[in-house]
Amino acid sequence: MMKTLSVDWWSVILALAAAALIRMGAIPHISW
Amino acid sequence: MNTTVSRPAPRVVADRGGLLGVLPGIILLAVIGYAGKVTEQSITAYGTAHGIALPNIEYVLWAILFGLVVANTVGIPAAFRAGVDTYEFWLKIGIVFQGVRFVLGDVLKLGALSLLLVAIELAVSIALMTWLGRRFRLTPKLTSLLAIGSSICGVSAIIAAKGAIDADDEDVSYAIAAVLALGAFSLFAFPAIGHALGMSDAAFGMWAGLAVDNTAESVAAGALYSEAAGKFAVIAKTTRNATIGFVVLGYAIYWARRSQTSDIANKAGFLWQKFPKFVLGFLAISVLATVGAFTSEQAVDIANLSRWAFLLTFAGVGLRTDIRQMRKQGFRPFVVGAIGELAIAALTLAMILAAGNLLT
Numbered sequence: 500m501m502k503t504l505s506v507d508w509w510s511v512i513l514a515l516a517a518a519a520l521i522r523m524g525a526i527p528h529i530s531w
Numbered sequence: 532m533n534t535t536v537s538r539p540a541p542r543v544v545a546d547r548g549g550l551l552g553v554l555p556g557i558i559l560l561a562v563i564g565y566a567g568k569v570t571e572q573s574i575t576a577y578g579t580a581h582g583i584a585l586p587n588i589e590y591v592l593w594a595i596l597f598g599l600v601v602a603n604t605v606g607i608p609a610a611f612r613a614g615v616d617t618y619e620f621w622l623k624i625g626i627v628f629q630g631v632r633f634v635l636g637d638v639l640k641l642g643a644l645s646l647l648l649v650a651i652e653l654a655v656s657i658a659l660m661t662w663l664g665r666r667f668r669l670t671p672k673l674t675s676l677l678a679i680g681s682s683i684c685g686v687s688a689i690i691a692a693k694g695a696i697d698a699d700d701e702d703v704s705y706a707i708a709a710v711l712a713l714g715a716f717s718l719f720a721f722p723a724i725g726h727a728l729g730m731s732d733a734a735f736g737m738w739a740g741l742a743v744d745n746t747a748e749s750v751a752a753g754a755l756y757s758e759a760a761g762k763f764a765v766i767a768k769t770t771r772n773a774t775i776g777f778v779v780l781g782y783a784i785y786w787a788r789r790s791q792t793s794d795i796a797n798k799a800g801f802l803w804q805k806f807p808k809f810v811l812g813f814l815a816i817s818v819l820a821t822v823g824a825f826t827s828e829q830a831v832d833i834a835n836l837s838r839w840a841f842l843l844t845f846a847g848v849g850l851r852t853d854i855r856q857m858r859k860q861g862f863r864p865f866v867v868g869a870i871g872e873l874a875i876a877a878l879t880l881a882m883i884l885a886a887g888n889l890l891t
Contacts, residue, residue, distance in 0.1 A: 510627055521829050
């Protein structure tokens with residue numbers, strides 16, 4: 500599975516996963 | 532084929548030695564990008580401490596410059612190259628996160644306006660590049676590649692078109708070199724012109740999104756002007772990228788009719804295959820933000836993740852710009868590209884200024 504996904508799909512999956520973790524409070528505050 | 536300037540988009544992040552194989556290059560991107568951020572902050576702090584009004588040079592420029600210096604002096608050791616190539620992944624993930632900064636209504640309004648401007652830009656730039664290519668006696672396929680690269684989105688469009696029109700590696704390398712060289716020039720020229728004309732953040736961002744070819748350079752040019760301009764560059768460029776399938780399909784059909792490539796049986800499948808999927812992620816995050824899925828603090832966190840992803844991207848823009856390789860590519864494709872790009876930049880600037888009221 501990992502070998503068939505394009506960079507585009509990986510960027511979508513990982514970004515949505517990170518957003519979900521932030522929504523759940525699993526990721527602490529991200530500063531800039 | 533020149534591997535330095537014509538770097539195909541990696542199919543998967545984990546290729547070439549797995550995640551450990553890309554780690555050194557990602558660390559290099561982070562170090563260079565962070566050095567750019569620290570430099571900006573240090574200059575600002577120095578100016579404040581000494582009461583001197585120093586020009587605020589964004590970290591974007593420092594990250595690109597540091598990357599350029601490293602790539603064109605010591606070079607990028609082989610162990611770092613796979614990781615440096617991931618800059619395109621960080622660009623895409625950064626764009627997806629940017630969705631949090633747009634409510635869906637803005638996306639639709641700006642997207643519709645962008646689409647209209649993109650349609651005009653596409654028609655003019657394809658016609659112009661085709662004419663210039665013939666005038667300068669470039670090969671027909673190199674002309675097609677330059678037209679695709681300058682009308683849509685630079686390197687990824689050229690790579691997408693390569694297989695579809697069965698172009699030579701050498702032509703692909705030329706077209707990519709021209710697009711990258713002009714992209715590097717745009718990074719410095721566009722913000723200077725924008726400031727000279729006193730353009731608003733929205734107008735400048737839309738212009739950078741419409742006229743600068745490669746997505747990374749386009750977003751960087753917007754961010755160099757201001758953070759708000761970077762946001763508008765993302766949406767204009769994303770809209771432009773979304774048209775990639777249609778233009779590449781058009782060219783594929785054109786070359787198939789000239790019996791130089793095989794015809795495309797499943798056109799809908801082809802369009803879906805070429806569609807940049809990160810646009811869907813951008814829309815998904817925008818929809819979630821619009822329906823209130825995130826608190827304002829969470830939205831800030833996601834926007835900050837976007838900034839960190841772009842920090843790696845901008846370091847990559849500098850690192851993969853190899854000036855020596857570009858000089859080897861010859862000047863004719865570059866001249867055609869430069870004349871075409873100047874005309875496209877002027878046309879899109881005129882369109883943006885004419886559409887000024889719609890952007891406020």
